[in-house]
Every structure is written in C-alpha cells, then in structure tokens.
Amino acid sequence: MAQSDPTEQPEVVDEEQPETRPALQVAPSPHLSDLTFTTRRMMVDVLIGLAPAIAMAIVVFRWYAVVQVGLCVLSSVAAEALFTWMRGKPLSISDGSAVVTGVILGLSLPWSAPWYVAVIGSTVAIGLGKAVFGGLGYNIFNPAMVGRAFVMLSFAKALGASAYTNAQMDLTVVTQATPLTLAKKFAADLAAGKVVAADLPVQLGGARELWPLFVGQVNGSLGETSALAALVGGLYLCLRRSASWEIPAGVIGAAFACAGLANLVGLTPFTALHHLISGSLLFGAFFIATDPVSSPLTPRAKLYFGLCIGVLVMSIRVFSGYPEGVMFAVLLMNAAVPLLNRWTIPIPVGGVAPKAG
Amino acid sequence: MTSATTAKGTFAGGLHPADRKHFTAEAAIEVLPTPQEVRVALLQHLGAPCELVVQPRTEVTLGDVLGASKGFICAPVHASVSGTTGRLSVATLPNGRHVSVVPIKAAEEQPLEGRALFDDVLGGEWPKDGFDRYAPDEIAEAVQKAGIVGLGGAAFPTHVKLRRNEEKPIDTILINGCECEPYLTADYALMLAAPEPIVTGALLALRATGAREGILCLEDNKPKAAEALRRAARGTPLQVKVLATKYPQGGERQLTVAALGRAVPTGGLPLDVGVVVLNVGTAAAMARAVVRGKPLTHRVVSVSGAGISQPKNLLVPTGASYRALVDYCGGLTAEAARMVAGGPMMGFTLGSLDVPVTKGTSGLTVLTHSDIRKAAETTCLRCGRCADVCPLRLVASKLAMASKAGDLDLAERYHISACVECGCCAYICPASIPLVQLIRVGKVMRQAARS
Numbered sequence: 001m002a003q004s005d006p007t008e009q010p011e012v013v014d015e016e017q018p019e020t021r022p023a024l025q026v027a028p029s030p031h032l033s034d035l036t037f038t039t040r041r042m043m044v045d046v047l048i049g050l051a052p053a054i055a056m057a058i059v060v061f062r063w064y065a066v067v068q069v070g071l072c073v074l075s076s077v078a079a080e081a082l083f084t085w086m087r088g089k090p091l092s093i094s095d096g097s098a099v100v101t102g103v104i105l106g107l108s109l110p111w112s113a114p115w116y117v118a119v120i121g122s123t124v125a126i127g128l129g130k131a132v133f134g135g136l137g138y139n140i141f142n143p144a145m146v147g148r149a150f151v152m153l154s155f156a157k158a159l160g161a162s163a164y165t166n167a168q169m170d171l172t173v174v175t176q177a178t179p180l181t182l183a184k185k186f187a188a189d190l191a192a193g194k195v196v197a198a199d200l201p202v203q204l205g206g207a208r209e210l211w212p213l214f215v216g217q218v219n220g221s222l223g224e225t226s227a228l229a230a231l232v233g234g235l236y237l238c239l240r241r242s243a244s245w246e247i248p249a250g251v252i253g254a255a256f257a258c259a260g261l262a263n264l265v266g267l268t269p270f271t272a273l274h275h276l277i278s279g280s281l282l283f284g285a286f287f288i289a290t291d292p293v294s295s296p297l298t299p300r301a302k303l304y305f306g307l308c309i310g311v312l313v314m315s316i317r318v319f320s321g322y323p324e325g326v327m328f329a330v331l332l333m334n335a336a337v338p339l340l341n342r343w344t345i346p347i348p349v350g351g352v353a354p355k356a357g
Numbered sequence: 358m359t360s361a362t363t364a365k366g367t368f369a370g371g372l373h374p375a376d377r378k379h380f381t382a383e384a385a386i387e388v389l390p391t392p393q394e395v396r397v398a399l400l401q402h403l404g405a406p407c408e409l410v411v412q413p414r415t416e417v418t419l420g421d422v423l424g425a426s427k428g429f430i431c432a433p434v435h436a437s438v439s440g441t442t443g444r445l446s447v448a449t450l451p452n453g454r455h456v457s458v459v460p461i462k463a464a465e466e467q468p469l470e471g472r473a474l475f476d477d478v479l480g481g482e483w484p485k486d487g488f489d490r491y492a493p494d495e496i497a498e499a500v501q502k503a504g505i506v507g508l509g510g511a512a513f514p515t516h517v518k519l520r521r522n523e524e525k526p527i528d529t530i531l532i533n534g535c536e537c538e539p540y541l542t543a544d545y546a547l548m549l550a551a552p553e554p555i556v557t558g559a560l561l562a563l564r565a566t567g568a569r570e571g572i573l574c575l576e577d578n579k580p581k582a583a584e585a586l587r588r589a590a591r592g593t594p595l596q597v598k599v600l601a602t603k604y605p606q607g608g609e610r611q612l613t614v615a616a617l618g619r620a621v622p623t624g625g626l627p628l629d630v631g632v633v634v635l636n637v638g639t640a641a642a643m644a645r646a647v648v649r650g651k652p653l654t655h656r657v658v659s660v661s662g663a664g665i666s667q668p669k670n671l672l673v674p675t676g677a678s679y680r681a682l683v684d685y686c687g688g689l690t691a692e693a694a695r696m697v698a699g700g701p702m703m704g705f706t707l708g709s710l711d712v713p714v715t716k717g718t719s720g721l722t723v724l725t726h727s728d729i730r731k732a733a734e735t736t737c738l739r740c741g742r743c744a745d746v747c748p749l750r751l752v753a754s755k756l757a758m759a760s761k762a763g764d765l766d767l768a769e770r771y772h773i774s775a776c777v778e779c780g781c782c783a784y785i786c787p788a789s790i791p792l793v794q795l796i797r798v799g800k801v802m803r804q805a806a807r808s
Contacts, residue, residue: 025729028794029704030703030793034785038789039735039738039787351620351622
C-alpha cells in the first residue's frame with residue numbers, strides 16, 4: 001500500500017499489523033549478499049571434507065581413533081566455552097571452528113597417545129592458539145598445530161616415533177614402524193655405512209608398496225595414513241571454494257619436486273611419489289595449511305605460502321631428526337604470513353594511484 | 358603490464374548474482390502520465406550547480422531553460438513539463454546531497470503526452486549518415502545546450518567528453534549497453550524499442566571526437582537487444598560487441614578491459630587511454646539534441662523488484678517524484694523493505710518517496726525483506742574471497758580493517774583510492790562484514806587528512 005503522508009523519516013513497522021505497512025529502510029549498498037557462502041558453511045564443508053579421513057582412521061585404528069578424535073573434539077569445545085566465558089564474550093562454538101580444531105588435532109595424534117595428551121593438547125590449541133590472540137580470526141598460528149607442537153615437546157615419548165609401534169598388538173598395522181620412520185632409519189644407516197642401497201627392499205619391505213600407502217593400511221598418526229581420503233576430502237573443499245586451491249597446489253608441487261631431487265641424490269630412499277602419499281603431506285596440504293586465518297590473503301601469496309611449506313616439509317623430513325615435518329613447516333610459514341602479505345600487495349588494474357591528490 | 362587486460366570480452370574478478378531482470382525484461386516502455394508536479398533539481402550532474410534563470414510563478418514551456426551552466430563542468434537544466442514555476446525549495450537526493458529544486462505545477466494542456474511524447478523523444482526517423490554537415494564543435498555545443506549528462510548514473514556533463522583534445526586524442530567510442538546491475542532494464546528496453554537514436558548518437562560522438570572506431574557493447578544475456586542494435590547499425594561503421602555477462606561489466610574500467618584490453622589508469626579517466634564511454638541513453642539523448650534540437654527532459658527508468666506491485670519500464674520527466682512512479686506501478690507490496698535508486702549493488706536507498714527523479718536515475722528497485730536478508734556479522738576469517746572477486750584487484754579485507762583501525766598508511770599501501778565501491782567484496786564476504794561501507798569511511802578519513 002502506498003503511504004499517504006509525505007514525511008522525510010523512514011516508516012516504522014507497525015507491530016500489530018506488519019502485513020499492511022511496508023517498512024522503508026535506509027542502508028548502505030550493496031543490498032544483496034550471497035547467503036550460500038557463510039563462515040558456518042565453510043566450517044561445515046571442512047568437516048565434510050574431513051569425513052573420509054575420519055572414516056579411514058576408524059577403519060584402520062578402530063576404537064583408538066574414536067577415542068582420540070572424540071576426546072579432542074570434546075576438549076576443544078569445552079576449552080572454547082571456558083575461554084569465551086573468561087573473556088566475557090558471547091559463546092561462539094556454534095561457528096564450528098572449535099570442532100574443526102578438535103578433529104584436526106585428534107587426527108594428527110598417534111593411536112596410543114594417553115587421554116591427557118588429547119585434553120591438554122586441545123586446551124592449549126584453543127587457549128594459546130586462538131583465545132589469547134582474540135579468538136577466531138585473530139590468531140597467527142594454526143591452532144591445532146600449536147596444540148600438537150605443545151604436547152609433542154612436553155610429552156616427547158608419547159608422541160615420538162616409538163609411540164606408534166607396538167609389536168604385541170593384534171591391530172596388525174601398528175606392529176610395524178611408520179613408513180617415514182623406516183625411510184629415515186634407512187637413510188641414516190646408509191649414511192653410516194651400516195647398510196647398502198641394495199638392502200632397500202629387505203629393510204623397508206612392505207612399507208614401499210604404493211597401494212597400502214595410498215589407501216591407508218600403514219602405520220602413522222590417525223588421519224595421515226590414507227592419502228586417498230585426504231585427496232578426496234581436499235578436492236571437495238577446493239571445489240566448494242571453502243579452501244583456496246593455491247595452497248595445496250603449492251605444497252604438493254614443491255614437495256614433489258624436492259622429494260624427487262632428494263631421492264635422485266640419494267638423501268632419501270623414498271621416491272617423490274612415495275613421499276607425496278606417505279605421512280601427513282596431503283592431509284596437511286588440504287586441511288592444515290589451508291586454515292584461512294593463518295594463511296595469506298591474496299592468491300599469489302597463497303601459492304608462495306604453499307611452495308615454502310612444501311620445501312620445508314621435505315627439508316625437515318630429509319635433514320632433521322624428525323621423520324615428518326608438516327607441523328613445523330606450517331607453524332614456521334604461519335609466522336611468515338604478514339611478510340608474505342606485505343610482499344604481494346597486488347597492483348590494482350590501472351596501476352598505482354598517482355601521488356598528488 | 359596488467360594481466361587483467363584481455364580483449365577476450367571479459368575481465369578478471371567479478372561475480373554472477375542472479376540477474377532478476379525477469380520482472381521487467383518483457384515490459385515495453387510506457388509513458389508515465391504527466392505528473393501534477395515536477396521538482397527539477399539545479400544539480401543533476403557531477404560538477405557545479407546551475408544558476409537559476411527563471412522567476413517563481415512564471416509560465417514555462419516544456420524545454421525552457423530553468424538553470425544555466427556555470428563553469429565548464431556543468432550542464433543546464435530544462436523544464437520537463439509545461440506549467441507554472443513555484444518558489445525555489447530544497448530536496449535531499451538519495452546520495453544525501455541537499456539540492457535546490459524548481460517546482461513546476463503542470464498545466465492542464467501539455468504540448469507532448471503519451472505516444473506523441475515517446476515519438477518525439479525516441480521514435481521516428483533517425484539519420485545514419487551525413488554527419489559531416491556538423492562541425493565537431495557544433496555537436497559538443499548542442500550537447501551542452503541540451504543539458505546532456507551521463508545517463509548511466511555518474512551524470513558527468515557529456516560535452517566535456519566530446520570536446521576535441523589535442524593532448525589526449527580519442528580513437529574509440531564505446532557505447533555502454535551492458536546494464537550489469539540486477540533488476541535494471543532501462544537500457545535494455547531502450548535498446549529494444551529505439552536502437553536507431555542510439556546509433557545516431559554514436560555516430561555523432563565519432564564525428565565530434567574524431568575517433569576512428571565506434572563499438573556498441575552489451576552483455577550476452579541480452580541477445581534480442583544485440584540483434585536490434587546490429588540491425589540498426591547496418592551500413593554504418595559501428596560494430597556490436599557482445600561481452601560475457603558478469604557484474605560489474607558495465608563499469609567503465611571493466612568495459613575498456615573487456616572490449617579493448619586497455620586498463621584505465623587508477624585515478625584517471627578513459628580518455629587517458631584514448632577512449633570515451635557513453636551510456637546508450639546518453640547516445641539517444643545526444644541524437645535528439647543535435648538532430649531535433651531538443652533538450653534532455655525525459656529518460657527511461659525501470660521500476661522493478663518484488664516489492665513493487667506492477668514492475669514496468671517507464672519514460673519519465675526529470676523531476677517527477679518517486680511517489681508518482683510507485684503509484685503508477687500499483688504501489689508497494691506488503692513485503693517491500695528497501696527502495697533503492699538504481700540497482701541493488703551500488704544504489705542509494707530512499708528514506709522518503711517524495712524525492713525527485715534526476716537525469717542520472719536509472720531505475721527504482723524495491724527490495725523485499727527476504728531479498729535483503731543478511732547473515733549476522735562475524736569476524737574476518739582472512740579467507741581472501743574478497744580479493745578473488747575484486748574487479749580492480751584490491752584486497753577489501755585489508756582496506757576495511759585499515760579503515761576500522763584508522764590506519765591511513767595501511768589503506769594507502771593497499772590502494773584504497775582505486776576502489777569504485779562496486780560491492781562485489783561485501784556481496785561474497787562469508788562473515789557478512791560491511792566491507793564497502795568501511796572502505797567509504799576510510800576514503801572519507803583519507804580525504805579529511807589531506808585537506
């Protein structure tokens with residue numbers, strides 16, 4: 001109904017009869033928004049993308065996977081509730097980010113980690129990785145990796161290479177060391193002269209078979225074993241634009257190149273393809289490195305970020321004392337994000353504005 | 358230099374909102390019955406306001422000068438109906454500016470109404486050649502006298518663009534029929550109903566500027582209009598170029614990239630790369646001014662959206678109130694929530710219906726409560742989607758955060774002055790942050806700091 005009194009004020013909605021008096025709002029443009037693409041949907045997409053990895057973890061590690069991931073998720077949510085209450089902010093667990101942190105942290109732990117590792121790791125992840133910076137959107141480092149780094153250094157034995165193996169278990173996959181641990185040991189032995197290159201098939205045995213590595217029937221942390229699951233979930237994320245494809249592309253590309261090079265010069269017994277599908281490289285490329293808050297803003301910077309992570313992962317795998325390097329590589333590059341952003345400020349179409357006026 | 362330059366018919370970045378043009382796409386242009394009163398603003402263009410040259414309580418005829426040009430970047434305003442002038446008053450335009458308006462009470466008898474008015478403005482025969490009989494300066498003079506400004510929305514005095522410039526010669530004229538905003542169909546309806554004056558106007562622009570090439574550009578969601586333009590341009594040196602449909606293809610910076618592969622320098626104008634961009638409505642008005650000697654007094658607007666009962670494309674006199682438009686279109690529906698002058702991506706909202714239509718008004722879009730639904734604002738996730746969709750390759754998140762923090766250096770480093778406020782970033786932001794509004798605030802702070 002057209003209004004008959006010509007006032008300059010916006011009309012007020014009559015609460016009793018909202019149907020008969022349209023309200024006129026004054027607001028700045030744009031007046032439309034894409035409701036299909038929200039923060040909540042991005043988080044839900046990440047959880048959907050993680051589902052194959054969670055499923056494979058349960059298939060391979062059974063009850064242990066359920067316990068670890070479940071504990072981490074519960075602790076993360078509880079920690080988030082606690083810290084937002086302490087900061088006097090409204091409860092924010094409904095945005096799903098605490099659940100995502102919990103799942104990623106849980107999937108990055110070994111099957112044998114004690115309950116307190118999961119709980120402390122989650123609390124530190126949310127507290128030191130997120131809350132202390134100001135909550136979601138303000139953290140510099142990937143929260144799940146902050147938590148994992150903390151427990152890795154505090155409970156070294158619980159997360160060391162030996163924690164993964166238990167020869168007495170009826171869970172056959174854990175009776176052998178992780179493929180990367182075996183590769184590292186072989187490389188060290190080769191350098192020390194204890195073995196020769198021809199001993200490779202005997203020493204590494206089944207760990208060199210590509211199919212089990214790809215599907216996930218090998219030892220490792222809960223979510224990293226299945227390259228297939230990470231790939232499927234990761235591609236889903238990229239297609240939905242809930243993760244930027246430039247980052248995994250960079251990580252995979254650089255890691256593949258560096259691994260190939262290292263293999264060629266004999267620094268590692270695994271080929272580039274082996275390195276790609278073993279350890280948490282794919283899982284890290286699609287789910288850990290792509291955390292939007294701790295990764296750069298512009299497409300070019302994201303690519304450089306991914307490339308550097310790939311190089312760092314391979315450097316740590318080959319040269320350091322650790323068999324796997326994804327966690328530290330991501331944390332190191334998180335620290336470099338402000339610099340990457342600054343170095344890749346895009347030049348506008350039309351060039352830089354002239355200084356005068 | 359810039360990789361966003363391609364002459365492949367599109368530009369990098371941008372979005373595909375639902376075009377929602379079905380409300381008025383099939384509607385033929387109707388002539389708005391002469392309103393009882395019009396209020397002609399003395400400032401309907403970018404530049405200096407006009408000087409009032411008519412007394413109150415004077416009889417004026419359709420086409421009489423009401424406000425004269427003051428300065429070079431100016432365009433006179435004319436009476437859009439015959440009638441009696443009233444006392445000068447003030448109106449607030451949708452962009453917030455308070456402007457002086459000359460009210461005219463329409464007389465009983467009007468020289469042109471209905472079909473006759475339509476034919477006088479847009480119908481009849483339009484020449485396709487013989488423009489050499491006009492000297493280039495003559496054309497620019499006639500365009501200035503007729504008060505023609507850019508009808509695409511910016512309302513820049515057109516004669517300034519047509520003057521021959523020795524330092525920056527023009528080699529191409531682009532006639533802009535893209536109309537990339539959702540809902541708007543004023544240009545589309547014009548191209549269907551009256552492609553001939555558009556062609557005439559384009560040829561006049563070629564003659565005035567000395568440009569070698571004239572290209573009629575539109576998006577590929579308007580095949581019928583492309584066909585109409587091709588037919589009308591047959592036998593002339595004009596080309597028709599169909600570009601990929603994407604918002605904001607109609608922006609002049611995106612148009613020059615998509616049609617010619619040239620990037621307008623930041624802070625500069627298309628003439629810096631040898632191009633003049635003219636809206637189809639402006640071209641048609643130019644034809645009427647030069648060939649028929651008539652000033653700009655009427656324009657096509659589309660009244661659309663789910664909040665209006667009967668969406669239509671209308672030919673309206675400048676100075677008609679939005680209320681007259683809304684009433685003629687059956688009034689607002691019960692769900693109407695926001696009235697936008699222009700399109701929903703960049704238009705200004707109306708706080709009142711008693712605001713006069715100006716030369717730059719392309720349409721009225723009435724949005725309903727469900728159209729304007731927005732998720733609650735949350736924290737920036739630094740996902741970078743805003744940087745992905747910006748057609749000018751800016752990083753809206755940084756600009757917005759810089760504005761929020763009052764960090765003008767950061768805003769400068771991220772090129773805040775290059776932003777044209779197209780709205781792509783805010784549209785896509787998953788955290789529903791009002792990015793464009795924050796950038797506007799930042800620009801104002803920057804302006805204030807410089808003065």
